[in-house]
Amino acid sequence: MTQLQTASTALDVTRVGGNIGAVVSGLRIGADLDPAVLAEFRAALLKHRVVFLRDQDHATDTDQYDFAAQLGEVTSPHPTVRGDGNAILPIDSEQGAANSWHTDVTFVDRVPAISVLRAVTLPPYGGTTVWANTVNAYASLHPGLQALAGRLRARHSNLFDYAIERPVTGGVDVKQEHYRAEFRHTSFLTEHPLVRVHPETGEPALLLGHFAQSIRDLSSSDFRDLYALLQRHITKLENTVRWTWRPGDIAIWDNRSTQHYAVADYDEHARLLHRITIAGDVPVGIGGDVSTVLEGDASGFSSVRAPAA
């Protein structure tokens, strides 16, 4: 039998779905990871779009931060939400649920590259998270639709209409209202190419999700129909992976090639995760066009990484 010459691998990568998602084992998060391990980890992340680490029960906020800092520049918690005042954005069921499809923080020009999400408190049932592959969604479109999408630019705002995306049932909750007000206290509006080229892999990906509010020079009804059509391709079940959280789990996703959705099916149970994001580039379209800021200054969120030439 021929011996396959492969680089020594420190990590085990086990796919979860055929189009997205893998469990990575052999990595204990914290400071000072071996550069070779980090390189392998990053390659797995770029390939599988979202990777899951299990059994990281030792991990504290500091371990999460130290790990994240080895993946790139850590951003502040959020452009409008204070979080822990340093790097962590608590994803707390008391403040609401992210149960609509989105890519994180697309209302600024410097869309985060990577998100690192750690389970802190989990409900006894439900509360899964689903990710979808936006590179695959683009690649599987009809060439005519690819050409159409490639010519368009969408406007993303943090003032999107929660009432439409997430109908409130059972009255308005004070903590949720407070969070919503904090989220919206400064308005951001950024125009992105609808198809962005992934800065590390060169792959085209659809850039949409719930912060997208309009498409330049398109009527709102045409926007809604086109948005629905493209989101349907993105969120086709075969293009997704659904993760059932266990204590000690950490999910890391490439925010440039995915959308995600937090399934809010855990009744009144508490659910808390801690998120850290890694700074990303300003998106560039397939024609070389760059995202432009229409409103808001995100310099306090992360430094701007110039678009790759």
Ligand SMILES: O=C(O)CCC(=O)C(=O)O
């Ligand atoms: O609650 C979750 O599982 C994910 C929430 C979310 O959208 C995020 O962490 O960016």
Ligand SMILES: [Fe+2]
């Ligand atoms: Fe999110």
